[in-house]
Amino acid sequence: xxxxxxxxxxxxxxxxxxxxxxxxxxxxxxxxxxxxxxxxxxxxxxxxxxxxxxxxxxxxxxxxxxxxxxxxxxxxxxxxxxxxxxxxxxxxxxxxxxxxxxxxxxxxxxxxxxxxxxxxxxxxxxxxxxxxxxxxxxxxxxxxxxxxxxxxxxxxxxxxxxxxxxxxxxxxxxxxxxxxxxxxxxxxxxxxxxxxxxxxxxxxxxxxxxxxxxxxxxxxxxxxxxxxxxxxxxxxxxxxxxxxxxxxxxxxxxxxxxxxxxxxxxxxxxxxxxxxxxxxxxxxxxxxxxxxxxxxxxxxxxxxxxxxxxxxxxxxxxxxxxxxxxxxxxxxxxxxxxxxxxxxxxxxxxxxxxxx
Ligand code: AMP
Ligand code: MG
Numbered sequence: 001x002x003x004x005x006x007x008x009x010x011x012x013x014x015x016x017x018x019x020x021x022x023x024x025x026x027x028x029x030x031x032x033x034x035x036x037x038x039x040x041x042x043x044x045x046x047x048x049x050x051x052x053x054x055x056x057x058x059x060x061x062x063x064x065x066x067x068x069x070x071x072x073x074x075x076x077x078x079x080x081x082x083x084x085x086x087x088x089x090x091x092x093x094x095x096x097x098x099x100x101x102x103x104x105x106x107x108x109x110x111x112x113x114x115x116x117x118x119x120x121x122x123x124x125x126x127x128x129x130x131x132x133x134x135x136x137x138x139x140x141x142x143x144x145x146x147x148x149x150x151x152x153x154x155x156x157x158x159x160x161x162x163x164x165x166x167x168x169x170x171x172x173x174x175x176x177x178x179x180x181x182x183x184x185x186x187x188x189x190x191x192x193x194x195x196x197x198x199x200x201x202x203x204x205x206x207x208x209x210x211x212x213x214x215x216x217x218x219x220x221x222x223x224x225x226x227x228x229x230x231x232x233x234x235x236x237x238x239x240x241x242x243x244x245x246x247x248x249x250x251x252x253x254x255x256x257x258x259x260x261x262x263x264x265x266x267x268x269x270x271x272x273x274x275x276x277x278x279x280x281x282x283x284x285x286x287x288x289x290x291x292x293x294x295x296x297x298x299x300x301x302x303x304x305x306x307x308x309x310x311x312x313x314x315x316x317x318x319x320x321x322x323x324x325x326x327x328x329x330x331x332x333x334x335x336x337x338x339x340x341x342x343x344x345x346x347x348x349x350x351x352x353x354x355x356x
Contacts, residue, residue, distance in 0.1 A: 007175065012170050012182060013026050015183045016184055047155075049078065049150070050063055050177065057121035061121055073124050107192040111198050115129075188208075202223065282296050296309075306330060330343075
């Protein structure tokens with residue numbers, strides 16, 4: 001970013017390395033920026049969010065501009081207690097109350113018809129609004145302190161993997177926003193599950209840590225767009241779904257479930273090539289191909305770790321200027337559905353390894 005494009009100094013504050021008194025002061029500073037229509041990045045349990053006052057069209061416009069995001073891609077509004085929901089929506093259906101009680105604070109975003117108080121700038125021109133209550137102490141403290149619902153998309157530059165650590169946010173947005181609250185690595189590392197409750201038959205628009213099976217008992221008419229295989233079986237009509245995300249700079253290719261040694265022979269002494277895989281696969285595969293860069297995502301059966309490490313690994317590939325990135329395919333069970341959904345979105349040509 002050139003000096004000219006930088007609009008402000010970014011204060012990067014590590015909330016785990018300060019006293020309670022300093023933390024409260026930081027929250028006050030952040031809250032006063034937000035009340036003035038400025039932006040503050042903060043951690044949630046899913047990924048870091050770039051927050052602005054959800055009721056202020058100008059703050060929403062600043063979010064789009066800081067991210068370089070198309071302004072018809074709607075923002076998720078974050079709240080810290082249930083009474084904050086009422087003014088944002090036309091009405092609260094009973095299924096929404098039930099899901100909120102069961103899964104909030106947590107990685108579930110619900111879409112409902114919006115009230116007049118929420119500007120179209122926040123919802124990307126839609127008459128619905130996406131809302132969630134994040135399960136992270138700093139996010140909840142910040143929203144409590146400023147008393148505002150915060151529109152907060154992932155705090156990355158548009159097209160980059162979502163940020164899972166404070167330094168990812170600083171790397172993407174320094175000079176563009178006044179403050180980053182950094183509480184270290186987030187817990188989950190993939191974005192929230194999105195359920196659209198604005199239609200007669202609710203649908204899952206984005207898979208996440210909370211799965212179809214988790215939601216189904218509370219939403220009898222629930223439809224899913226995502227087949228258990230993780231592949232979309234029908235394209236959602238919501239305008240917010242038309243943008244791709246999460247892509248690293250290099251070409252990313254998903255490996256088939258069973259990789260054969262021809263593949264490694266073809267890769268011999270390829271520079272600027274990375275392979276992202278489980279620790280077990282790396283221990284075996286690296287013996288066949290010493291020259292590529294190996295990046296471990298976690299143990300094969302530990303979906304939580306694989307999800308937690310994915311976006312950081314994609315960013316490492318960018319930092320290392322990797323031109324080609326191969327990635328292992330994982331189980332689609334539970335969180336695996338969301339993991340494979342993000343891997344597919346980041347991949348330029350899924351499952352295309354031609355035999356030579
Ligand atoms: P992010 O906050 O970066 O994880 O992205 C927010 C995503 O939420 C958008 O890209 C949309 O896919 C989705 N979203 C937010 N609001 C709505 C809405 N009103 N209708 C449909 N999708 C939405
Ligand atoms: Mg995003």
